Amino acid sequence: xxxxxxxxxxxxxxxxxxxxxxxxxxxxxxxxxxxxxxxxxxxxxxxxxxxxxxxxxxxxxxxxxxxxxxxxxxxxxxxxxxxxxxxxxxxxxxxxxxxxxxxxxxxxxxxxxxxxxxxxxxxxxxxxxxxxxxxxxxxxxxxxxxxxxxxxxxxxxxxxxxxxxxxxxxxxxxxxxxxxxxxxxxxxxxxxxxxxxxxxxxxxxxxxxxxxxxxxxxxxxxxxxxxxxxxxxxxxxxxxxxxxxxxxxxxxx
Numbered sequence: 413x414x415x416x417x418x419x420x421x422x423x424x425x426x427x428x429x430x431x432x433x434x435x436x437x438x439x440x441x442x443x444x445x446x447x448x449x450x451x452x453x454x455x456x457x458x459x460x461x462x463x464x465x466x467x468x469x470x471x472x473x474x475x476x477x478x479x480x481x482x483x484x485x486x487x488x489x490x491x492x493x494x495x496x497x498x499x500x501x502x503x504x505x506x507x508x509x510x511x512x513x514x515x516x517x518x519x520x521x522x523x524x525x526x527x528x529x530x531x532x533x534x535x536x537x538x539x540x541x542x543x544x545x546x547x548x549x550x551x552x553x554x555x556x557x558x559x560x561x562x563x564x565x566x567x568x569x570x571x572x573x574x575x576x577x578x579x580x581x582x583x584x585x586x587x588x589x590x591x592x593x594x595x596x597x598x599x600x601x602x603x604x605x606x607x608x609x610x611x612x613x614x615x616x617x618x619x620x621x622x623x624x625x626x627x628x629x630x631x632x633x634x635x636x637x638x639x640x641x642x643x644x645x646x647x648x649x650x651x652x653x654x655x656x657x658x659x660x661x662x663x664x665x
Contacts, residue, residue, distance in 0.1 A: 418559040423449045430456040430520035430528040435469030437580035438531030441570040452481040458516045461486035463601045464585040468612040500596050506542035513550040529553045534562045589622045603654050627657040
């Protein structure tokens with residue numbers, strides 16, 4: 413059962429908090445609420461600055477932290493130098509999160525902040541989330557889960573804080589666009605970001621460009637059909653310059 417009052421208690425109990433801020437909705441709600449409860453001076457905004465982080469989110473992180481008066485700590489991390497990650501096995505997400513959490517936790521501790529939190533919700537407990545195992549091993553705290561809060565509860569908290577979930581479509585890191593067992597390279601990540609960048613700030617639904625065999629699959633929600641159509645020639649040109657065709661794939665959700 414959700415008990416949002418527990419969320420405030422957990423934050424107050426821990427004092428200085430490092431918040432893992434990906435630029436996504438759930439972590440932004442946590443960051444904004446933590447600042448409201450503890451004050452900006454007691455908060456560290458922690459982000460792994462990797463090639464998996466699209467420029468749109470890097471700028472959004474700087475914008476939000478600037479508004480809140482929190483210093484954005486974007487910690488460089490070269491995941492592609494880690495062979496277990498680059499080979500893109502089924503353990504890709506675990507390897508990534510373990511490395512990310514370890515590095516960011518060390519950064520927080522070096523600045524005198526022993527508690528690091530993320531925006532995981534109770535819904536994540538019912539899904540395959542390798543990151544939760546990595547979080548347990550590295551001591552990352554899940555205050556929303558401790559408070560019994562689902563994504564719906566987080567959305568309600570976000571609305572109260574003045575941020576609407578519908579303005580933050582569901583998304584994931586750029587590596588999720590590359591099929592398992594196809595090697596993750598800088599070239600592929602840059603191509604994916606180049607394809608997504610023209611629409612990322614305007615899409616209202618789920619949107620991603622995935623690597624297929626000889627083509628790029630443009631996944632988009634029905635609400636963005638017109639927007640994709642308006643950018644179609646630009647997307648084709650970007651793909652063709654890298655030797656790919658494109659295939660439009662409208663999602664059912």
